[in-house]
Amino acid sequence: MARNRKVFEEAMQAGVNAAWDRNWDQAIAAYQRALAEFPNDVSALTSLGLVYSGAGQLKAALGSYRRASELAPDDPVLHERIGKTREQLGQGREAARAYLASAERYLSQQQAPHLALERWQDAVRAWPDCLQAHAKLLQYYQRQGQVREAVGECLVLARIYNVHGQSDYAVQACQHALKLAPHDPEALAVLGDLRYGERFVVEPEAVVPQEEPEPVVAIEEPAGPTLLDFQVTPVVESAEERGGPIEIARQKALTDLAESFFEEEGVAAPSAVARRLSKVEIDALIGRAIDFQTRGKVEEAIAAYEEVVDAGVEQPAVHFNLGLLYQEKLRFGDAISQFERSVSHPEYTLGSHFALGECYRARGRIDEALEHFVEVLKIVDLATVQREQADDLIQLYESLADSYIAKGEREQALEFTNSLVEFLSEKGWEDKIVQARQRLDALAQEGPTLSLAEMLAVPGSERILESIAMSQEYAKRGMFYAALEECYYALEHAPVYLPIHRQLAQVLVAMGKVDEAVSKFVVIADAYRMRGNVRPSMAVYQRALKLAPMDTVVRAKLIDLLISHGEIDEALENYLILADSYYNLAQMDQAREVYQEALRLAPRGIPERRWEVRILHKIGDIDMQRVDWKHAMEIYGQIRKLAPDDERARLTLMDLYYRFNRPELAIAELDGLLKIYRESGKTQRIFAIMEDVLHERPDNIPLRTRLAQAYLDAGNVEQALEHLDKLGDLQLEAGRHKDARATVRAIIALHPPNVAAYQQLLGQLGEWSSD
Numbered sequence: 001m002a003r004n005r006k007v008f009e010e011a012m013q014a015g016v017n018a019a020w021d022r023n024w025d026q027a028i029a030a031y032q033r034a035l036a037e038f039p040n041d042v043s044a045l046t047s048l049g050l051v052y053s054g055a056g057q058l059k060a061a062l063g064s065y066r067r068a069s070e071l072a073p074d075d076p077v078l079h080e081r082i083g084k085t086r087e088q089l090g091q092g093r094e095a096a097r098a099y100l101a102s103a104e105r106y107l108s109q110q111q112a113p114h115l116a117l118e119r120w121q122d123a124v125r126a127w128p129d130c131l132q133a134h135a136k137l138l139q140y141y142q143r144q145g146q147v148r149e150a151v152g153e154c155l156v157l158a159r160i161y162n163v164h165g166q167s168d169y170a171v172q173a174c175q176h177a178l179k180l181a182p183h184d185p186e187a188l189a190v191l192g193d194l195r196y197g198e199r200f201v202v203e204p205e206a207v208v209p210q211e212e213p214e215p216v217v218a219i220e221e222p223a224g225p226t227l228l229d230f231q232v233t234p235v236v237e238s239a240e241e242r243g244g245p246i247e248i249a250r251q252k253a254l255t256d257l258a259e260s261f262f263e264e265e266g267v268a269a270p271s272a273v274a275r276r277l278s279k280v281e282i283d284a285l286i287g288r289a290i291d292f293q294t295r296g297k298v299e300e301a302i303a304a305y306e307e308v309v310d311a312g313v314e315q316p317a318v319h320f321n322l323g324l325l326y327q328e329k330l331r332f333g334d335a336i337s338q339f340e341r342s343v344s345h346p347e348y349t350l351g352s353h354f355a356l357g358e359c360y361r362a363r364g365r366i367d368e369a370l371e372h373f374v375e376v377l378k379i380v381d382l383a384t385v386q387r388e389q390a391d392d393l394i395q396l397y398e399s400l401a402d403s404y405i406a407k408g409e410r411e412q413a414l415e416f417t418n419s420l421v422e423f424l425s426e427k428g429w430e431d432k433i434v435q436a437r438q439r440l441d442a443l444a445q446e447g448p449t450l451s452l453a454e455m456l457a458v459p460g461s462e463r464i465l466e467s468i469a470m471s472q473e474y475a476k477r478g479m480f481y482a483a484l485e486e487c488y489y490a491l492e493h494a495p496v497y498l499p500i501h502r503q504l505a506q507v508l509v510a511m512g513k514v515d516e517a518v519s520k521f522v523v524i525a526d527a528y529r530m531r532g533n534v535r536p537s538m539a540v541y542q543r544a545l546k547l548a549p550m551d552t553v554v555r556a557k558l559i560d561l562l563i564s565h566g567e568i569d570e571a572l573e574n575y576l577i578l579a580d581s582y583y584n585l586a587q588m589d590q591a592r593e594v595y596q597e598a599l600r601l602a603p604r605g606i607p608e609r610r611w612e613v614r615i616l617h618k619i620g621d622i623d624m625q626r627v628d629w630k631h632a633m634e635i636y637g638q639i640r641k642l643a644p645d646d647e648r649a650r651l652t653l654m655d656l657y658y659r660f661n662r663p664e665l666a667i668a669e670l671d672g673l674l675k676i677y678r679e680s681g682k683t684q685r686i687f688a689i690m691e692d693v694l695h696e697r698p699d700n701i702p703l704r705t706r707l708a709q710a711y712l713d714a715g716n717v718e719q720a721l722e723h724l725d726k727l728g729d730l731q732l733e734a735g736r737h738k739d740a741r742a743t744v745r746a747i748i749a750l751h752p753p754n755v756a757a758y759q760q761l762l763g764q765l766g767e768w769s770s771d
Contacts, residue, residue: 008037019481024055042072050481076105087126096127146428151177244425249351253317316345332359373417381452384437419456439465458494468503483507518548550581568604595619613643645676667702741765
């Protein structure tokens with residue numbers, strides 16, 4: 001049996017490339033070549049199944065998946081693929097079994113429960129009479145406190161039993177529903193129909209009367225149906241069942257008001273126009289208001305709360321409850337006034353914003369409604385993210401309402417608010433928020449933070465996020481075509497949802513198709529930019545530049561965006577990178593032009609970062625390399641004015657002045673630098689600089705003089721004598737006898753060991769001194 005790893009890997013890569021081009025025949029042939037080397041490779045079998053599916057050869061695809069599943073029986077994704085393929089082949093019952101097997105493995109591997117939930121939902125879609133799947137869904141919904149969904153599953157079970165003439169089981173399913181929701185009108189109606197012997201239909205399109213229902217506990221067993229065998233407990237108002245933001249705030253308000261009876265001091269705040277009541281009177285009024293409100297006597301409750309407010313009571317709970325009652329009576333203006341008085345109190349902020357949004361929406365003032373609903377979503381979303389994500393998320397929400405309003409997209413704004421209200425009104429919305437955030441964060445790796453608002457703006461967002469999550473999982477396993485397929489599926493349903501495009505780009509990166517990935521990232525960033533989403537746009541441009549740092553077009557786009565939104569220092573950093581890219585490509589004119597653009601922007605940067613000096617050095621370097629010494633001298637002269645202590649600029653100017661035969665100016669630059677170092681106590685740096693410049697010009701008398709003097713000033717006689725001796729020789733060689741005599745006298749004054757020789761030299765120079 002052939003087992004050539006190199007041939008296998010080449011064939012696998014060829015398969016990926018052919019699948020990417022949708023050349024199914026080539027892809028099939030490539031994966032078959034790979035399997036000829038390693039017949040039991042699960043990845044190759046799975047990939048072969050995927051391309052068979054792409055080619056429409058579903059039976060062949062099923063064969064590949066089943067063979068892979070035999071080799072990896074605990075892989076839930078393979079069972080899911082089998083289910084999907086069987087469903088496409090019209091094999092509903094078998095598809096359901098495969099989906100159930102996938103769900104079971106997700107649970108056994110302690111993976112995210114929502115993946116098992118999605119497979120149970122797939123199972124009942126493929127085979128609506130799948131009792132096992134409906135029972136699992138019922139158990140899940142009951143544990144999550146999703147009463148409405150659990151009751152719905154009970155009624156579906158009752159329908160299935162009833163269709164097959166097993167009314168006793170149908171009655172018990174309805175009784176199960178009534179234990180969850182004792183007053184559910186639909187459950188009561190169905191139970192009544194069953195007791196009077198009437199047939200009823202729930203979801204008629206799901207009825208398949210030809211098939212007998214499966215048992216609940218194990219679908220493989222041929223035995224008859226069994227009753228629901230898990231404990232049912234009546235559902236009370238738990239954390240999951242406490243309703244939306246308004247209901248949570250309402251319960252809080254009632255609790256706070258009830259507890260106020262036990263406070264030692266009154267809650268009334270003096271008012272210039274209010275009549276003063278005692279605490280006993282106020283407590284009595286509040287008690288009446290609560291009683292009327294809980295018994296549904298709205299008008300009486302309003303009157304009682306109004307008396308409390310007129311008495312000068314300033315309690316957010318009072319204002320919030322009164323606002324709710326006004327809202328119920330369609331007195332939206334009065335309700336808004338009350339909610340505006342409770343919204344500033346942290347415990348009522350969320351509920352008040354939500355209620356204000358509803359009131360403004362009811363009055364047709366969509367802009368104001370949108371502002372409050374966005375604030376609701378921002379509060380909820382911020383509670384789910386890490387601290388480092390918060391700033392980006394806040395900016396996203398700040399621009400969201402403005403973007404709808406600025407574009408005049410009234411219909412889109414209304415659709416968004418409706419989606420938000422529906423989402424936050426569902427039971428268990430808090431758990432769904434956490435689940436959605438986990439998926440969004442997984443998608444946002446190496447990219448900008450994603451908001452819940454983006455998710456809610458897309459119809460069917462939960463299924464879209466599921467496809468993206470599956471694409472990520474496939475990509476981790478190297479199943480790139482499967483990952484792309486999930487992206488394409490999602491794009492069919494939400495073509496403008498940018499996170500899908502981001503996942504597609506990430507898959508391209510994993511496949512090694514860097515150019516295509518960069519192009520996709522740039523398109524995404526451009527789209528964010530057009531939508532006014534600045535932060536995400538910047539982040540995606542930066543992601544593209546990580547892959548293609550030399551892409552000058554993308555870099556220029558990022559710079560423009562940074563400048564237009566005041567990110568000056570980051571823009572300048574990118575200017576330098578862009579110019580360096582041109583420099584590395586030996587495009588000196590373009591590099592210098594970009595540096596000049598950056599220089600014009602530099603005064604707006606943080607002064608401490610010395611942008612102008614840094615950029616001028618870059619320009620100076622180019623001029624020096626191009627032997628454009630005149631322009632270089634001008635540039636370094638500017639640097640010297642901006643930063644007199646800039647050593648590199650001073651020394652470069654000195655060198656340029658020597659080149660232009662202006663030694664006096666060169667020495668002036670050096671003296672200026674040495675003076676700064678002496679005043680700042682940087683003595684050692686003086687020696688290092690002087691030694692370096694003397695190394696370049698060892699016969700330069702002024703330089704040698706300054707170094708000798710520096711050593712004398714520092715008390716280093718030995719070094720001073722060495723340089724004085726050399727200095728005297730240079731002076732004599734230059735015919736400067738007078739200067740040479742002065743140097744020899746300075747040496748004699750230091751009493752060197754061979755002082756007699758120096759005295760003799762001084763005599764030979766025409767002057768003798770016994771001192």
